[in-house]
Amino acid sequence: MFYKWPLTLYYDGACPLCAREIAFLRKRSTEARLCLVDISSPHFDPTPLGLTVAQLTSCLHARFASGQWVTGLDATLWAWRAANAAVWVAPLAWRPLRPMLEVFYRLFCRLRPSLHWLPHPDGSSRCNSGASKCDTR
Secondary structure (H helix, E strand, O other): OOOOOOEEEEEOOOOHHHHHHHHHHHHHOOOOOEEEEEOOOOOOOOHHHOOOHHHHHHOOEEEEOOOOEEEHHHHHHHHHHHOOOHHHHHHHHOOOOHHHHHHHHHHHHHHHHHHOOOOOOOOOOOOOOOOOOOOOO
16 A cells, blocks of 8 residues: 555544544644544535545544545554654554454444533533534644
């Protein structure tokens, strides 16, 4: 596979956990390596991607400049690599752990929509669809 920077990460900015992770990645990344797109923005249009918002929210999606898509744990791993923070997610690349991590990731994806009660880092108390600002660095 050929990966070419930057990586464009499509994230749900309305999700409190996602927003925290993105804030961390944003501080450590550069536009040359990581572009962030908030799919919860009312201005976001998934049509050019050939995907729906429902597909994008089912698990994390990212796309390299070369057009190569990565999803789920791989999207997380590559986003953290793009932000020069790969050491924190190195176990995601360990083949013996991948099956177990995939199970936990799928479980997280199913539970994530019910985590709206967590405080959002932007100060809102709930995860409200469309409440986030679009970040297309």
